[in-house]
Amino acid sequence: xxxxxxxxxxxxxxxxxxxxxxxxxxxxxxxxxxxxxxxxxxxxxxxxxxxxxxxxxxxxxxxxxxxxxxxxxxxxxxxxxxxxxxxxxxxxxxxxxxxxxxxxxxxxxxxxxxxxxxxxxxxxxxxxxxxxxxxxxxxxxxxxxxxxxxxxxxxxxxxxxxxxxxxxxxxxxxxxxxxxxxxxxxxxxxxxxxxxxxxxxxxxxxxxxxxxxxxxxxxxxxxxxxxxxxxxxxxxxxxxxxxxxxxxxxxxxxxxxxxxxxxxxxxxxxxxxxxxxxxxxxxxxxxxxxxxxxxxxxxxxxxxxxxxxxxxxxxxxxxxxxxxxxxxxxxxxxxxxxxxxxxxxxxxxxxxxxxxxxxxxxxxxxxxxxxxxxxxxxxxxxxxxxxxxxxxxxxxxxxxxxxxxxxxxxxxxxx
Ligand SMILES: [Zn+2]
Numbered sequence: 354x355x356x357x358x359x360x361x362x363x364x365x366x367x368x369x370x371x372x373x374x375x376x377x378x379x380x381x382x383x384x385x386x387x388x389x390x391x392x393x394x395x396x397x398x399x400x401x402x403x404x405x406x407x408x409x410x411x412x413x414x415x416x417x418x419x420x421x422x423x424x425x426x427x428x429x430x431x432x433x434x435x436x437x438x439x440x441x442x443x444x445x446x447x448x449x450x451x452x453x454x455x456x457x458x459x460x461x462x463x464x465x466x467x468x469x470x471x472x473x474x475x476x477x478x479x480x481x482x483x484x485x486x487x488x489x490x491x492x493x494x495x496x497x498x499x500x501x502x503x504x505x506x507x508x509x510x511x512x513x514x515x516x517x518x519x520x521x522x523x524x525x526x527x528x529x530x531x532x533x534x535x536x537x538x539x540x541x542x543x544x545x546x547x548x549x550x551x552x553x554x555x556x557x558x559x560x561x562x563x564x565x566x567x568x569x570x571x572x573x574x575x576x577x578x579x580x581x582x583x584x585x586x587x588x589x590x591x592x593x594x595x596x597x598x599x600x601x602x603x604x605x606x607x608x609x610x611x612x613x614x615x616x617x618x619x620x621x622x623x624x625x626x627x628x629x630x631x632x633x634x635x636x637x638x639x640x641x642x643x644x645x646x647x648x649x650x651x652x653x654x655x656x657x658x659x660x661x662x663x664x665x666x667x668x669x670x671x672x673x674x675x676x677x678x679x680x681x682x683x684x685x686x687x688x689x690x691x692x693x694x695x696x697x698x699x700x701x702x703x704x705x706x707x708x709x710x711x712x713x714x715x716x717x718x719x720x721x722x723x724x725x726x727x728x729x730x731x732x733x734x735x736x737x738x739x740x741x742x743x744x745x746x747x748x749x750x751x752x753x754x755x756x757x758x759x760x761x762x763x764x765x766x767x768x
Contacts, residue, residue, distance in 0.1 A: 376689070382698035386763050390702055395762065398516035402508060402754050409754070410491075410747065412436075413504040414484045417496045423534040426451060426472040433472075433503065433528055440510050442526070450541040453528040457510060463522025463766045464551035468757075469539060469716050470502035471532035471557060475739045492744040497735025501745055501753075502556035503528065505732035509758040520765035522551070532557065532716055539716035543723045552692050552727065552764055553720035555713075558738070559731030560753055562700065562708035565693045567682030567718030568614070569649050573639045574676055575600075575660055579669040581625070581633025589668060592631035594624045596663040601637060603659045607652060614712050615643035617652065638676070644711045646681045682718035683711070684726065692726045692764070699763055700730075703756045732757050 389395060402409070421429035430453045437445050442455035453472070474495040476482070484493035506526055513520075529538035543550065577600075579593040601619055609617045618640040624632030639656065643649045657673075664671045687693060693709070700707035717729035732753030735745035 386698045386702045398512040401512040401515045417500045423473040451530045457524040459520045459522045466764045467525045467553045469527045469555045471499045471529045497745045498738040501733045508754045522765035539719040547723045555717035555729040557715040560734045561705045563728045563730035564713030566711035568712040569681030571641045571678045572676035574674040576636040576672040584629045593635035596667040597635040600663045613645040682721035
C-alpha cells in the first residue's frame, strides 16, 4: 500500500515536470495574454492612456524639441530624469557612459526585463527643432527615431502607476546614448550588466512587428596598388583602374542570396587625382550585409579571390581596409524562444499581424551578441527617419503605448 502511494506520487511528479518543461506554443501564450489584458487593472491602465492623449502628445513634443546629437544627450537626459523622479522610480542614475537608468521594482521572484529607447538623434548640434501638427501627423526631426519610443516608455510608467499595477519582476528603463553612431551606450550597458538581465527589449522603429536577430554589416575599402605614371608611359603596367573595373564587374556577378537576407553594394570608388596620370592607387568600397555570418564569410572569400586574380593579371597588389565590421547578431533557436513567442502573442492580442524578421539593426544586436534574449520593436508608425522631414502618425502611438505596456506586464509577470 505504502509503496503504491509512493509510486503514485512519483508518477504525478514526473507528469507535472513534463507539463512544465513542455514548450508552450504561441496559442498558449495568446490565451495567457488575453486573460491578462482582461484584468480590471490592465483595463484601467489602458483607460489612463485613452484619457491622456493631450498630455502624452505635449510631452512627446517637449522631448523632441530638446535636440540630442549623439554624444551630446545630457540636456535631454536631464529632462527625462526629472520625470522619472516624479514617477518615483528606484535607483535613478547615470552609468559610466551616460545612459540614464531607472528601475520600477517588482514584488520579487520575477525576471529582470530591460526596456531601452535611445536618447540620441542624428541632427547637428544647435539645430532649432519645432514640431508641427497637421492632418493627423506630427512633423519634427527626431519625432520618431527614437523620441516616440521614449515617450511610450514614460507613458507606460505613468499608466502602470495610475492603475497601481505591481509586476513580479523588475522593469529596468534604460535611456541609451550613442545608438546612431557606435551603439556604445547599449554595448556598455549590456557588458556591465550581463548575467543580471533576463530579456532585453530595444524600442527603436517598428510598430506592427518586431525583430529577433540583427543583420551583420561589414564595410571595406579595397585598393589596387600599381606603379602609376604619365598617360604616355609604357603599358603594361596599366592604370590601377583596370583591375578595379574588372574586379567590380566580377563581384557584381556573384550570387548574393535573398535567403538568408543579404545585400552587396559598391557605392564609392576613386583613382588618380588628375586626368593625365595612371592611377597608382585605385580603390572602391563594398557594403556587405547578411543575417548569416556564414554568407558574409563566404562572399568575403570569393571577393578576395577575385581581387587577387585581377591584381595578378595586371601585375599589381591588393590592400584592404576594413572601415567597420559588425557581425550578424544571432542566437541559435531564438526564433522559437520564450521571448519571441510571448512577443508574438502580445502583438496578436493587440490585433496586429506581426511581421517577425531577423534583420534588425539597433541596440537589440548589442544584447544578442552578449547572448541575452532580445527583440526590437516600436510604438508607432513614422516616416522619413534621419531627415528634416521626419513625421509620425499621432493616433497609432496610443495603441503602441498599450502594446508596450502589455509586453512589460506579460514579461515581468503580475500577481
Ligand atoms: Zn533609432
